[in-house]
Amino acid sequence: MxxxxxxxxxxxxxxxxxxxxxxxxxxxxxxxxxxxxxxxxxxxxxxxxxxxxxxxxxxxxxxxxxxxxxxxxxxxxxxxEVGYPNLKQRLGLHDGLPPDTQVLLTKYAAMIVCGWADAPRALAVDELIANADRNLGNFLWDGVDHAYIDHERTLGLAPHEHNIMVVLAELAGKLDAMESGAVASALALDRSIPSEIESPEDVDFSGYVHYIEKRLGELPAKVLERFPQPDDLFAVKP
The missing domain is CATH 3.30.200 (Phosphorylase Kinase; domain 1)
Structure with a gap:
């Protein structure tokens, strides 16, 4: 590669x-x-x-x-360029809309994203690369095809407080399916992929490659930690 x-x-x-x-x-x-x-x-x-x-x-x-x-x-x-708009543009979702409309469109957007067959894998990989850059503006979608873009705030360059794909799964009512799919994806990722990246002679990616390789072994547990667990659901809250 x-x-x-x-x-x-x-x-x-x-x-x-x-x-x-x-x-x-x-x-x-x-x-x-x-x-x-x-x-x-x-x-x-x-x-x-x-x-x-x-x-x-x-x-x-x-x-x-x-x-x-x-x-x-x-x-x-x-x-x-792939030639199609981001999800927010496609749905006409912007800050000037009435709050109720924004909520409805955001939930609809979440259902679209979580309906993609590769969404659980994207969730797992977002956790792996510590993606703090995910939002509805960096999914591209033309009504059929989609793509994932913008990975500036990743690989330890910014705090990774939330996995936005999990947030979208909750909005879409698909937590269980996304959890099982993401854990399975985390276990199945080919560990040789990061080391196969070839860079120009005067560019050094090795630090980021090592960052990813180190996190691969603990990825299934990291993915699970992002989802509500039974103890969380039944815990008594003050």
């Missing part, structure tokens, strides 16, 4: 999503031009984005291909 390197051809408009103000651009990779979403990020975050995208793709999750862009001596992160 080799991370490809490209060059920036031209810049387009900002997408309006995300903290880092990504923008659409044309990039050239291996002599072919692509539409991409490009981000200017600190190097550790660029590397985290690349590693997360590659391992998720290696484990069969739909994630756009990551590309490293060399621009004026700086590494930029690019994600090849």
């Amino acid at each position: 080799k991370i490809r390197v490209g060059v920036l051809v031209s810049k387009g408009k900002k997408t309006g999503e995300g903290h880092t103000k990504p923008y659409r651009a044309a990039v050239k990779v291996d002599g072919q031009q692509y539409a991409a979403i490009v981000k200017h990020l600190p190097l550790d975050t660029v590397l985290a984005e690349c590693v997360c995208a590659m391992v998720m793709r290696g484990w069969g999750l739909p994630v756009p291909e990551p590309v490293l862009i060399r621009e004026h001596g700086e590494w930029l992160f690019a994600s090849l």
Whole structure:
């Protein structure tokens, strides 16, 4: 699994999503031009984005291909565009809606996400990479196909207080199915995938690869800890 390197051809408009103000651009990779979403990020975050995208793709999750862009001596992160909107855009979910409408649309969005066959695996992998970046704006969905994007705040770069996929499972009323599926996925992940990432000669991903490999062995227990257990459900609350 080799991370490809490209060059920036031209810049387009900002997408309006995300903290880092990504923008659409044309990039050239291996002599072919692509539409991409490009981000200017600190190097550790660029590397985290690349590693997360590659391992998720290696484990069969739909994630756009990551590309490293060399621009004026700086590494930029690019994600090849898949051509469909994020889930919030697709559903028209935004802060200006009445609160009741926001609640209904959020629950509907949760039911959509939890209906995807690979959602339990995504939950397990989010736990593995300590994904603090998951929200309804970084699922892409065109009504049929979907993809997972944006993995800046992962791999120890930000506190991972909640697994948002578990929160969505609770909203959708699918905690039991997601729990069993996620634990099974955690046990089944191919442990060789992280070490198969090939990076350019002057880029070192080894720290993040070791981070993931270390967490793989304890992943099933970490996934279980995110779900309410019988003792929690029947505990007497003050």
